[in-house]
Amino acid sequence: MSLPLEYYLVLSALLFTIGVIGVLIRRNAIIIFMCIELMLNAANLAFVAFSRHLGQAEGQLFVFFVMAVAAAEVAIGLAIIVSVFKHRETINVDEVNSLKG
Amino acid sequence: MLLSLVIFLPLLGVIAIALLRGMGPSVVKGIAFVISLLTFVVSIGLYAGFDASIEDFQTDNELLYQKKAWITGLGISYHIGIDGISLWLILLTTFLTPVCILATWNSVEKGLSGFMMSLLALETGMLGVFCSLDLFLFFVFWESMLIPMYFLIGIWGGERRIYATIKFVLYTMAGSALMLVGILALYFQNGNSFDYTTLSGQFDHDSLLFLAFFIAFAIKVPLFPFHTWLPDAHVEAPTVGSVILAGVLLKMGTYGIIRFCLPLFPEAAKLHTPWIVTLAVIGIIYGALVAMVQPDLKKLVAYSSVSHLGFVVLGLFSQNHDAIQGSVLQMVNHGLSTGALFLLVGMIYERRHSRMIVDFGGLAKRMPIFAAIFLIVTLSSIGLPGLNGFVGEFMILLGSFVGGAFSKWYVVFATTGVILAAVYMLWMFQRVMFGKLDKTNEALPDLNSREIAVLVPILVFIVWIGVFPNTFLKPMETSVGKVVEKVQVVPNTPELGHVINHRDTKASLPIRNIENTKLIEEEAQTK
Amino acid sequence: MNPELIVFIIFGAVSIIGAIAVISFRHPIYSALSLIVTFFSQAGLFVLLGAHFVAAVQVIVYAGAIMVLFLFVIMLLNLGTLSAKGALTGKLKGVAIILGILLAVEGVYIAVRALNKTEVGSAEAADAAAALKDSPIDTYRIGELLFSDYLLPFEVTSLILLAALIGVIVLVKRDKQPEN
């Protein structure tokens, strides 16, 4: 007797929300980045839960792809953070506001 | 196949120039001229293969018609063909382009290859618009022709070129956005197909659809009060930009009206006729009056276009065969006359670097050939019988007066445009050509042989259309007849009485006249 | 009590606590370490769900590679404790938390209520899935799918990784100093 799907989905939603809040309240780019990873993981959890629920392997496959993309994203993102830091001596997102209209 | 060749030959020229532009300006000019001339020669083949007795598109002739699946999923096809209306506009385009290239031989200093490429790309766009039988294809060509025009004005234009370009592009875009909505609406009502030839019958919301198309075209025409982009664009555009703009681009508006607005939405067209015709008549008089007081030659010609195109719109909405045929002819006429005027203005601008009328005077003494040609073109623009302008104007006015779907007062007011045209053109001619020659203008050379070669072909057609207009009227007769047929689905104007003419066998139609109700009643009584 | 439920509660609780810790610590090092905890407990949940392959990859890629990268950068930039003042002033912070709670409520609502009304959440779907459970989703099956039906996405993934590789090199490359 396995656990119902809802358990996992609720957990996934909570994790995701925590990630969102983190992105909103922290100003350190690296931590914001970590929160994004957190959200991705929450999604992965939902994927796997559905995969088991429906008995289909595709869910797990997508998790695999998500992870690959996340790895690439982290590499690029961190490189950007490094070079921003080199130029500005800060990684606080509110100080990096050259998008200001 | 021939038609595709005509459309895409200029594009081939663009590629050739792009590849060979390193070989120097003379090669670039040579390629551009030869290619455009070749396009013209090939397009004459269209006329040769044209069968004037077919009222519809020339679908039986493989040379003049082509349909290939393009994006099947969306019901889009590469579908081109011509009828008697588009034939002349295509020939006008292919004729004016080599003329323009020859005219601009020495006047472009920077970016010659870019200039020529823009010009040729523009030609492809314009030809595509006139040939497309697929709404999607039409829209693609319609929009694509904006880009080269944008460059032509924006890069090689005058001082306020950026303002003029943006104004031009935004005006047109505003219109084409509406048209896109209209096209999509037609698409869904036409069983998810963009095929023009399958469009028929009554459309939902046809009044709104009509307006969506009409406003797009009215801006292009330009119909008063959508005209203020025109003077700016003309003044800032380089000479050939103005020629193409006046000669062909404006015709795309009127062509759109006759191709889409009238046959697709006859009832809506009838519904909206009163205010459209009012605007057209206002445009005729207003354009003429404002042209009269312009200090700048190009602006004067630009406002005169507003006036002339008013006649065309008036004729198009008359629901009368003669007037519509006159309108189509007048499109060609205006392209030739106004094109020639812009060329002439460009030629003195190159010499004197001024377009202000006050800077000139007495040029006839120094430049007799120029003055003679200018006079002929001016007279053609005024509508002197024996030259082209008259035939079109006369047919429009006569047709609208006799069988127009609106009050005769409109025609009476429109006819005052004939007086005003003489006023502003002759006054301008007097101030530029007559009087004492100014010191600064004494050294101006008369036209050289290249410039004469540019203008003479136009003059030939100006006289030709004036003296033998039937060469041009015959091929379009049945096609115009088809449009009239569709427009007249809505019973509005009883058919005109019979033509009494000793060349025709006596027609035996009953005598009917709009206001000739008395006779009709009598006829009924005798029966 | 169902042993599975117990395991789920443990892992779930740990991952939530870890997540909250990530966004609470001031020092990024602590945040990073908390994130590792969350990742590990998630791997546990994957095992619980029978997704052994994913669990392994989670540990290797996330907890291993990615987190090492994070720590590496934090060390490299020598980021000390950062002031707690967020980008958003206190009021907006409250707004953000309220929003987050609303979002959580909505998410839970979807998970618990809304899903049942859909095709995926229906009883029939569950029954059909139960029939499929005879063939468990093991690494063998994933590999089979990956190299047959999903070969193209798989190859594209490798391209993405390659692009990322090049991108990183370009981004962090030191500009050539003009020689005086």
Place this chain on the structure above:
Amino acid sequence: MSLGLIIVLLISPLVGFLINGLFGKWLKGNEKLSGTIGALAVFISLICSIIAFVAINIDPAATLEGEDGFVYRWISGGKFSVDIGFHVDALTTVMLLVITGVGFLIHVYSIGYMHGDEGYTRYFAYLNLFVFAMLILVLGNNYLMMFVGWEGVGLCSYLLIGFWYEKQSATDAGKKAFIVNRIGDFGFLLGMFTLFAVFNSLDFTSIFSEAEAKSDVVVFGVNGLVLATMLLFVGAIGKSAQLPLYVWLPDAMEGPTPVSALIHAATMVTAGVYMIARSAVLYNLAGTGTVVAWIGVLTALFAAIIALKQNDIKRILAYSTVSQLGYMFVGVGIGAYASGIFHLVTHAFFKGLMFLTAGSVMHAMANELDIRKMGGLRNKLPITHATFLVGALAIAGAPFLSGFWSKDEILHSAWGNYKIIYIIGLATAFLTAFYMFRLIFVTFYGKSRVEPEVASHIHESPAVMWLPLVILAVPAALIGLLLGIGGHHSWFHHFTENVTGFKGEAPEGSAIPFMIISSIVGILGIAYAWTRYKERAPSDEPVNALQKLVANKFYVDEIYNTFIVQPIKNASHFLLWKLFDVGIIDGIVNGAAALIRVIGGLFRRLQTGVVQAYILSMVIGIVLFLAYYLFFAN
């Protein structure tokens, strides 16, 4: 009559025009050749005209109309079609003779007159083009072809008035002539539209044959024929310089004098008269002739009054032309078409003659135009004087000269139903005699007031100029006798009546009392002029307000300028262009752009550049969207 003859007749001046126009550059050094080509071209036409005239005289049925005159289909639309085709009958041949006859003499005269002018070949090119256009006007077998010629002569008139284009006044006058004519053409165009609305054709044959059957067709709320004839008459008013559009003709005297003789006296300005005579059927049915006659007689009087106080030799002749054209309109207006045409013919000769003699005077006087600076020229210019006298006597209605016959016929015809017109006409005849002989006496008699440096150069014109004068003087004096003897029963009457399709009722009573009255009036006018201007020049200063008014031509030009021309110009400039076009329309367009810029400026504030602000708004969006989707949808 063969079509070929007419085509040769028509094409010959066109060829002359093309040779002189296109190869003018090479002909420039050879005035003789250029002039000869021009004159020869018209001479060929003259020969053809004579052949045509004789042919119709021998056999009245030898006309060219309908199918026979067809050349090619010009324009054809759906319902509308019009041909290039010719219509030659008695009326046409009379016009042809006048055009080519007077035209030829004037070409010959011009060879001498234009000697040494820079635009010699250009002049002959224009003149030939004019003859060509005028021939189209009278030869066409439909109204549209008539209109082609109508506009064509207007164009040539424009070009020839402004021939000396460096003179501001000349180009102004040319422009004015064209534009005023265009106002008339506006009426002509609408007239044609109305005709087409009624008859569905512009062809003379079909219109005239159906006119009666369709005389009650209503167009535009009024009777179609009335409307059409009135509108066509507007065209005639413009072309033939009648009230109120006569203003261009006096100014047109800026052109070379032979041009004034040919275009602005003999041929073009009479086109309106020709048109009405041609449309006699319509005018009779519509009954609009009365309006024509009234406009005509008022113009005659009005122009004659103005002529009294003018001092410019050509302007006096110009006002005289306007006045005489008025007579012609009286003639065709009251239904005496043959008499109107008769006066047209005689007037063409004597007025052409007078203009040419005026040109001769100017030639002698170094282009002096002011008669106050002349006087006593009789002895120095004997031939000019003699020929001018013939012309003046003819116009004044001296017994048995041309004007006597033709004017008298018109007045006689008017007596029947239009007694007031008759009286005004008679008064005008008195004024005509008076101002013409005022001109003669002041110019040729009395003491010389010529400025000394000019006086020494005064000489009679060369033979190439005076010969045409003499040749022209003969018909100017005698043509009236030739054509007019027998009054309403004359040969000319019968000849032209066949055409108009309308037999003008011969007025009751004998013509002789009318002739006697006219003669007395004419002689009185001459006598009065003798008493006043025998010895003295006209005074410079107008004596009273009335004289001042007349001397200033009733200020008509000034009134037009102040109340029509300037207001339109100013309104166009300030109201339409500056205020409406640039201000309002462009203001709206630019305003829309500015509005968008302002709105953009407001939204710009939202772009804080802080990533988290963007995310926050995104999350708000997600929350709201989900909330709507989950709780409120359905």
